[in-house]
Structures are given as C-alpha cells and as structure tokens.
Amino acid sequence: MKKTDIGVVIAFYGVCAFFLYMTLQLPQSAQIYPLCVIALLAGLTTLHVFNIICVAIREGVTSGLESLKDFVPSQFFTLFIMIVIYLAAMPYLGFYIASVIFMAASLIFLRVKLWQIIAAEVVVIALVYCAFELFLEVRLPVGELLESLGY
Amino acid sequence: MLETLGLMGNGFINALYPVNILAMCAGVTIGIVIGCLPGLSAAMGVALLLPMTFSMEASTGMIMLGAIYCGAIFGGSISAILIHTPGTPASAATAIEGYEMTKKGQAGKALGTACIASFFGGLLSCISLYFFAPLLGQLAMKFGSPEYFWLSIFGLTIIAGVSSKSMVKGLMSGALGLLLSTIGMDPMQGVKRFMFGQSSLYEGINVTCALIGLFSMSQALSLAEAKIKQRARATQFNDRMMLTKEEFKTIAPTIGRSWIIGNLVGILPGAGASIACFMGYNTARQFSKHKELFGHGSYEGVAGSEAANNAVTGGSLIPMLTLGIPGESVTAVLMGGLIIQGLTPGPNLFVGETAQMTYTFFAGFVLIQFFMLGIGLLGCRGFANISRLSDAILIPAVTILCVVGSFAIHQNFVDVVIMMIFGVIGWLARKFGLNNAAIVLALILGPIGEKGLRRSLLLSNGDPRILFSTPICWVLVALCVIGILSPVIMDKFAGKAEKEE
Incomplete structure (x- = not known):
C-alpha cells in the first residue's frame, strides 16, 4: 500500500x-x-x-x-506560479505582451541561452499569429492596457 | 455495394483536393516532429492542434488530425533508433533493435526499415477500416435508446482496460469523469446542474478544453517538474536508407503478421500501439530465420514493431467511427475533433451527406501513409536534430499553445480557466496512478448514457425491463462483461510479450 x-x-x-x-x-x-x-x-x-x-x-x-523521485519542487512551483500570473495578467496586458513576458521569464529561469530564447519567442509568436489570427481569424485578447491606449 | 464503391471513389477524388493534400503534408510533418520529441505523445499532439481544425471542412480537419496521429506514431521511432529514447511508448520495442543497429553504423537502414514497415502497416490497416467500419455502422443503425445506454456502459467498461495499473483506480477515474459530465443543463428536466453561475457551462464542460488540459497542459506540467536534462546528440548517419530487394523480401512476411496483430489490437478497446509494438516484435523474432541477430540489431525486429504499431491506427478508428466508442486516448481526442465539427460519431457517419465526409477521410487516411513514407524517408536527418529540442523550450511553448487553443474555441477566457483546471487534474492523475483517458472517455460517454437511460425509462414508464428487451441489448451486455474482463486478458498478453522480450 x-x-x-x-x-x-x-x-x-x-x-x-x-x-x-x-x-x-x-x-x-x-x-x-x-x-x-x-x-x-x-x-x-x-x-x-x-x-x-x-x-x-x-x-x-x-x-x-x-x-x-525526480520532482524538483522549486522549479515546478516557480513555473506553476509563472503560469498562473501569466493567465491572470492576460486580460490586462493582452495575449501577446503577456506571452512574450511569460516565455522570456520562464526560459531565463530555466537557463536557456539568449539566442534560443529569442528564436523560441519569434517562432511561437509567429506561429500563433499566423495560425490563429490570420488563418482561424481568432481575435486574441488585446488587453485593457492596449485598449486604453486606443488599440 | 455499387453505392459504397461510388462513395469510395468520390472519397479519393475529394481527398486529392489541394487543401486536403496540404493538410496531409502539414499533419504528417507536425506529427513526426511531435512523435520524435521524447516527452510529447500522439494524444497530446492531436489535442493541442485540435483547435486548428475549427475553421476547416470536417473531412479536411479529420484528415489533418489523422495525419498527426500517424506521423506521431512513426516519429517516435526516430528518437528510439538514434538516441535510444522512444519518442512515444509505441516505439519502445523499436528502440531495442533500432539503437543496436545505430551502434553498428546502420542507423540509415534502421530508419528506412521503420519508415517502410510503418507505411505498409498503416496502409494495410486501411483495408479493415474500409471493410469493417461500414458493416458495423449498418448494425448500429438498429440501435434505440436502450441499446445506446448499453453501448455507453460498454464504452465505460473499457475504462477498466485503459487503466494502466489498478483497475479500481481506472474505474474511479471513469466515475469522476461521469460526475464531471453531469455539469450543465439536465437533458430531460432542463434544470441547471453544478454550473457555479457560469452560463458558458450551459452545455456542459467543453470536451476540447478538457482534452487540451488533460493531455497537453498536464504534459507541460510533467515536463516542468523534472530537472531539465541535455539530450544526447542524435547520431549522424551516412548509410543507405532504402532496403534492397532481398531485405524487403525478408521483412515482407513480418510486416504481414504485424499488420494482423496491430489491427486486432487496434480494434480491441483498451489496447493500443504500445502493446502492439511488443507483440509485433516478439512475433517477428519467433518466425525469424536469424534469431541470433535479435538483441544485436535486427532489422526484422524493427519492421515487426513498427508495422504493428502503425497497423493499430486504422483499426482503432473502427469502434470510434461506427459506435462512437473511443478505445484509447488518441481516438478519444479524434472523437473530440468530430464533435467540434458538429458530427456525432456513430452509424450516422455512414448515411447521407456525412457518408461522403467519412469516405473522404478514409481515402485521406490511405494517402496519409504515402506522405508519411515520403516525408519520413526524405526528412529523417532533419527530424533527428529536432529530437534534441530541450524540454526547457517545450514547457512555455506548449503552455502558450494550450492557452491559445482553448481560448480559440469560443473566444472566451472561461474556457482557458477550465483547460487549466483539467491540466492540474491531469497532472495529479498521472502522479497518483489515476487515468486521464478514462476521465475523457467518461466525459464523452456520460451524456450519451444518461440520455439513453432516461429516455428508455421514460418510454417504458419507469420499467427497467426495457433495457433488456432486444437481442442487441443482450449482446451489448455480454460485451460489457468482456470489457470488464479485458484488462486481465490484456495483462496476460502484455506480460507474456514482455517476458519473452
């Protein structure tokens, strides 16, 4: 048992x-x-x-x-909190800003090289933009911040 | 008969439309990439890309999802052969002989064998798809409410089969899924049940959100919990990938045997490609004229395993498409794809206008195998490098795709929260020996069973004898008993196969 x-x-x-x-x-x-x-x-x-x-x-x-046995609590909970903050911040910052910050923060935390961080950010954001905004015509959250600036 | 042949012919014509060809190409490539990344599974890949098919025509969307499925099953063999880490559990047996061949400098030959065997395994599995699916569909046309109730119960007994270790825990996962399926409007009384004031839960929990959460988000959380390791560099190879005529003649009977094994395992609910690959591998060894090569790099072993796991793909679609019963996690996700398109899996897929969509998908499934062969043979070297992609990059990338995928369903943030909740449930389920596939199966089958039961009782003024009123009901009751016993039988098969290995 x-x-x-x-x-x-x-x-x-x-x-x-x-x-x-x-x-x-x-x-x-x-x-x-x-x-x-x-x-x-x-x-x-x-x-x-x-x-x-x-x-x-x-x-x-x-x-x-x-x-x-392979569980690394500090890594898991830090990433989990990052995900929760990312979701909580999205309605205010909008999808793109929140995603760029979340991805950069998590990759820096996981000690990924700078050029890989930039490449990963560009690929993922471009993929989401092309697939969802252009192809599926999904309007992703702009966020209150950008809305207040007139976007 | 002539009508069916006409549908088959039209299916091929429709499948050859440029948009479908593009979907096959993209699906197979994405599938292979997902498959060759250790840590990502076929179910996860299909769930993650499910929202991409929203705006597509039903047949195109299903072709794309089918292509991801087939590509992922084959893709697992690339990392299995080159870095001795199966990309998916379905390639576990391939790693044994494949990596030995790589050590001997025959990585190209191992990859070529895997590619060719996967192609023939997948292609031959389409025969049973074409043959059995319409027959079973015709039978299911005779089903009424009591039969649908028993059908869903049969589907739920499969939960016992898909449970990994403890049957009771599998059934508990299923019961939890059933309970979660009661969220939303009561189908008979019109009463709001457990909606927590959220009008978006009116039609119950969105199955796609649950699928993305349980299979994709939970995977990202699983990757996040372990120390990030640097993966071994994939072996560079320069040897020929194509097999000679003699070598092909040697593996042809192995492919034939593995096709039959894989197909039967695929049709049986609860079994899957991970069992089929070991069974195919063992059978290849039993019948081989060069048994001494097994364990030291036998291409017959690679062929046996790969043909069997790809033969599962066509077989596993049969119960899902004809009866609306997904036998394992990938087909549960594919069923979600059908539901999103407004189609109800079951006999209705084989009548009227939907039959055209179904046969286009079947034809697409045949053509997918050719794309898998071409893309696999030409792109192996490139895919080998992708298999090194670090988990550190996958964690935020998969998370973002889960968020955007669940948001895209209704452009509603509540769906993202539901996805996240299911992600955490899925992660906890993995940690404590519960079963995500069982939760999904119950979430899908729960409403079907509830409607079947309550409509039957309404028709009979509450007399439960209506549930045993036809021979089909009794056949389904018998199948339920077999469904409960199937894990014991499968355990014996799997145990025997692993013992022999």
Whole structure:
C-alpha cells in the first residue's frame, strides 16, 4: 500500500461530499441521476479502501512518493506560479505582451541561452499569429492596457 | 455495394483536393516532429492542434488530425533508433533493435526499415477500416435508446482496460469523469446542474478544453517538474536508407503478421500501439530465420514493431467511427475533433451527406501513409536534430499553445480557466496512478448514457425491463462483461510479450 493512496481516497470522498451537497440543492426529480453517479464513485472509492488495506496487510506500507523521485519542487512551483500570473495578467496586458513576458521569464529561469530564447519567442509568436489570427481569424485578447491606449 | 464503391471513389477524388493534400503534408510533418520529441505523445499532439481544425471542412480537419496521429506514431521511432529514447511508448520495442543497429553504423537502414514497415502497416490497416467500419455502422443503425445506454456502459467498461495499473483506480477515474459530465443543463428536466453561475457551462464542460488540459497542459506540467536534462546528440548517419530487394523480401512476411496483430489490437478497446509494438516484435523474432541477430540489431525486429504499431491506427478508428466508442486516448481526442465539427460519431457517419465526409477521410487516411513514407524517408536527418529540442523550450511553448487553443474555441477566457483546471487534474492523475483517458472517455460517454437511460425509462414508464428487451441489448451486455474482463486478458498478453522480450 502507498501512503499517497490515503490522500487519493480523501480527495475522492471530498469530491463526493461536495457534489452530494450541491445535488441536494437541486429539485428532487433532477437529483436521481447525479445521486447514482455519486453513489458509484463513493462505492468504487470504498472498494479502493478495502483494496489498499488488503495490500497493506499483505505487502506492508510504502511512502508512495516514488513517482515524485525526480520532482524538483522549486522549479515546478516557480513555473506553476509563472503560469498562473501569466493567465491572470492576460486580460490586462493582452495575449501577446503577456506571452512574450511569460516565455522570456520562464526560459531565463530555466537557463536557456539568449539566442534560443529569442528564436523560441519569434517562432511561437509567429506561429500563433499566423495560425490563429490570420488563418482561424481568432481575435486574441488585446488587453485593457492596449485598449486604453486606443488599440 | 455499387453505392459504397461510388462513395469510395468520390472519397479519393475529394481527398486529392489541394487543401486536403496540404493538410496531409502539414499533419504528417507536425506529427513526426511531435512523435520524435521524447516527452510529447500522439494524444497530446492531436489535442493541442485540435483547435486548428475549427475553421476547416470536417473531412479536411479529420484528415489533418489523422495525419498527426500517424506521423506521431512513426516519429517516435526516430528518437528510439538514434538516441535510444522512444519518442512515444509505441516505439519502445523499436528502440531495442533500432539503437543496436545505430551502434553498428546502420542507423540509415534502421530508419528506412521503420519508415517502410510503418507505411505498409498503416496502409494495410486501411483495408479493415474500409471493410469493417461500414458493416458495423449498418448494425448500429438498429440501435434505440436502450441499446445506446448499453453501448455507453460498454464504452465505460473499457475504462477498466485503459487503466494502466489498478483497475479500481481506472474505474474511479471513469466515475469522476461521469460526475464531471453531469455539469450543465439536465437533458430531460432542463434544470441547471453544478454550473457555479457560469452560463458558458450551459452545455456542459467543453470536451476540447478538457482534452487540451488533460493531455497537453498536464504534459507541460510533467515536463516542468523534472530537472531539465541535455539530450544526447542524435547520431549522424551516412548509410543507405532504402532496403534492397532481398531485405524487403525478408521483412515482407513480418510486416504481414504485424499488420494482423496491430489491427486486432487496434480494434480491441483498451489496447493500443504500445502493446502492439511488443507483440509485433516478439512475433517477428519467433518466425525469424536469424534469431541470433535479435538483441544485436535486427532489422526484422524493427519492421515487426513498427508495422504493428502503425497497423493499430486504422483499426482503432473502427469502434470510434461506427459506435462512437473511443478505445484509447488518441481516438478519444479524434472523437473530440468530430464533435467540434458538429458530427456525432456513430452509424450516422455512414448515411447521407456525412457518408461522403467519412469516405473522404478514409481515402485521406490511405494517402496519409504515402506522405508519411515520403516525408519520413526524405526528412529523417532533419527530424533527428529536432529530437534534441530541450524540454526547457517545450514547457512555455506548449503552455502558450494550450492557452491559445482553448481560448480559440469560443473566444472566451472561461474556457482557458477550465483547460487549466483539467491540466492540474491531469497532472495529479498521472502522479497518483489515476487515468486521464478514462476521465475523457467518461466525459464523452456520460451524456450519451444518461440520455439513453432516461429516455428508455421514460418510454417504458419507469420499467427497467426495457433495457433488456432486444437481442442487441443482450449482446451489448455480454460485451460489457468482456470489457470488464479485458484488462486481465490484456495483462496476460502484455506480460507474456514482455517476458519473452
């Protein structure tokens, strides 16, 4: 048994409880199907609990962190925060400015050579512009900043 | 019969339109690039480029996605042969013999063999696509609401098959997907369910956003978590890529056997190219007259593995196109492509005007194999250099493409947030042994099953016996049982193949 399985079980019971609470707010006739699915998920999670108990008795308990052995927390969380800031900044800065800043910041953080940063920025931005703006005619967010400047 | 032949002929004429040729060319090239980059998968590539097909005609869009699929499966062999790192799991067996050949200075021959075997594997798989798909489509025309309910249940039992390690965890992933599929308007009562005040969730979670998040964004997060490593420089090669007549004669029976294996594995829901490549490789060794070369660089081994994994492509499209059941992750993404075009996968694809689109796609799928051969043989040296591209560049590039792809669907920022949420769910699912493909399958099949069940019960005034009222229902019930048992059978096959290897 892996200790991380306990976290998985708690998360799944949490999802069941959250959806159960919301289902009970629905009119009674609309509750039946979601309740069946919640019962199925809760049942399978309980089956998984029995499973992990059996494995724990038979084979003992491991940390379950083997899947995280190559995990570099500082790198992952820095990049993750960068992505969140990138998404949060996009409505204000617009797609292109936010993307250029995000890409440059993440590539500098990952210690990519300067010429590779410039080349990657040019290729990705050109690809997006040609494929989405020209070909698909998607109007990507201009951002409040550029809108206030009259673009 | 004559009508079908007419559709087939028209399909080829339509597939040869310049726009379709361009889509094949671009799709195969993009697919090979994605395939030869270790860390990027075929499903991820197809999901990432799904939004590009929005404005295309349905047949052109599907041809492009099919070309990416085939290209990616072949592309995986390039890095497998040159740097001993399979670009996709489907090329794991190719790395064994391919890299040994590279060490002996026969990299060109290994790549040539992979290219030719992939071509024939893919081409022959089209035969079963042409033969079985319309037959199964005709059968599915007889389906009513109870049959559709059982069909979706059958699709959901496949979840057990696509789960990688634990069947229960696979089923839990599927149930989570089912629960997420209830978000949106209740199909019978018109009640808003779990919409959190977002009107964009009226029609439920957008499957394309979920696909991009689960397969592409989660991949970017997975790349972000590990230390960035410098990849080995791809071996430069100068030897001939084309095989001699004698060499071709030697691998011809191997290709034939691998075609049958790959095709059957492709049709079986839950199995995939990663299993087929090992089965093809082992069969090649069993029947080889030069068994002693295996493990030391046998081109027959490369042919066995590559023909089998490419033969999966045509086979795997059959259950998706005819029954609307994607048996594995790439076909689930391709099904998303069909849904985006406003088409419902299933028997309706083989009647009326949509039949023309379907046969154009089939013909395109045949022609894709020729493009794969040409681009593969001519561009191997260039693609070999791409396989060195650092993960450091891929992380922000893939992230930006995920953002722009999900935004393009409705030009709505909520879709980007949904994509990101599914990206995190997908990353966590990978970390803790859950299954992204199962979540997607349930997300797609959930509404079909719900409608089938509730309509059936409405028709019978709540009598559940309607669900067992026809022979087709019973056949589907039997298939559900087989679906549940399939992981045990597949485990035995995979275990046997790996043990022999």
